[in-house]
Amino acid sequence: MKQDTTYPLRRTAPFRAWSPSIHYAKYQVLAPHVLQWRRLYDFELLFVFEGEAATTMNGQRHAIAAGQLVFLPAGVLHRNEVVAPNTRFLGIHFDFFNELAVYGEEDLVVNEDAVEPAKFCEEALAEPFSPLSSFAVMTPPPSCVALMEQLVQEFAVRPLGYELACKALMLGVLSQLLRLQFAKPGPGATVHGARIQALMAEIERRPAERWSNPLLAERLAMNEDHMAKLFKAVAGVAPGEFVRAVRHREARRLLRETDLTAEQIGERVGYADLHYFSRIFRKLEGVSPRAYRKLSRVL
Template structure:
């Protein structure tokens, strides 16, 4: 189902706010250009089209009517399959969004994000219910009547509550059968996730996993949407951000613990992915 009465793009809030919403009707082919992870919990609903979704260490085929749930700080990326055009709504819930709720309510609403399978398959009736909630939310956003922010917050909670109740009732989905190429890339990703603090070189991994360097780079990009080095850098910088927030380690020590062999390279990659130098990032988050 499409939302023809809405503009082709709507935005609410920003990544630094408790609730951040994006609605897009995209024409043609579109893939995420940048590496992507954030503190917020992400709820993604696909109205139309098909997407390839890389989440954590696995790849999923997402179809119209699917809900995608992405946990806080999990690396993810979407890319096209064979079909152009897609329409989606994305809600990002920062930790601050739940500040007014009691602990049991917060745990209920966030429980689906910790599930083993991040894709929620909905039947037609369930799709219609989710789309009615989104239509109410997005119409308020588009028209901005008095009190629209209250309504948007209420609908955002309703979406989480529906998802939480649905996932409690649903049966465990059968595991998706991966192709040999997807299994190989998944093994490589898991190795990177376990050993990113150590030197990781393309030559060594190609030999370890019995694959040529060129083929490894090509299929890694096809399956995940990330370049090989891009994924390693993203994994390392995500850990660096955690250490800068939660520890008193020096920036040099953080660089070393995250697997960077060159301090100046660490600073360059950190600023490229985080938008700030390591020192500026620490100053901002430790205010």
């Protein structure tokens, strides 16, 4: 299938005119396989929590590691691959200007035998940022991942006013992704970036370990202050904040996907004391672990 270079369509508009609507937001766990070539009428953010994936578009294959996302623009031909076993995804379909009415999959995925050109959504542009479609693969900071997870929760449970909440959360996600264009690594971050990213991946795999600053500094063979500065330059947040974000994300996943008790989950993510775990969870999420589990299982 030949790529149509007409897409993505773009519209220059001030930020106050951006009004994203969410068409789909969901977690998935998939086994290794290659999906079919496709085009979308809307846009998709596909974040890899765990495992490895790849996307081929515009003649280039992009590897997507855990902690990264791919931006799939409307109208652009692409093919996704699941590379590693049990790869966990978070997917969000959206538009920038509340353009598309969605009633089924046929409103999201293009049927090449019956293309409807009027349905292709436009990508919003605003200075001083380049279009997000210029950057196929991005590494969002933990705060951005947290916003995406909140959005999935709102979209799944659909409490009163969820459309407004999803719109606000999506604007937050877009702003953080746009800001990545101007994020500058600190001195030495490029030299040590691969080592720090490898350590971040290890924290993701083993959140229950005692990831103190002294331990991280020892692992990277540098003093604590220097380690903390370089870690923040690479991760976008301080080491302690990154560890808390990873633990909280894993706790939410276990509450959604397992029947483990709150105490067992706390231990698995690094909090041996149930009351401390519950207090930290409530502070970050606004509800207790038990309440979060109930809300996540409404649908």
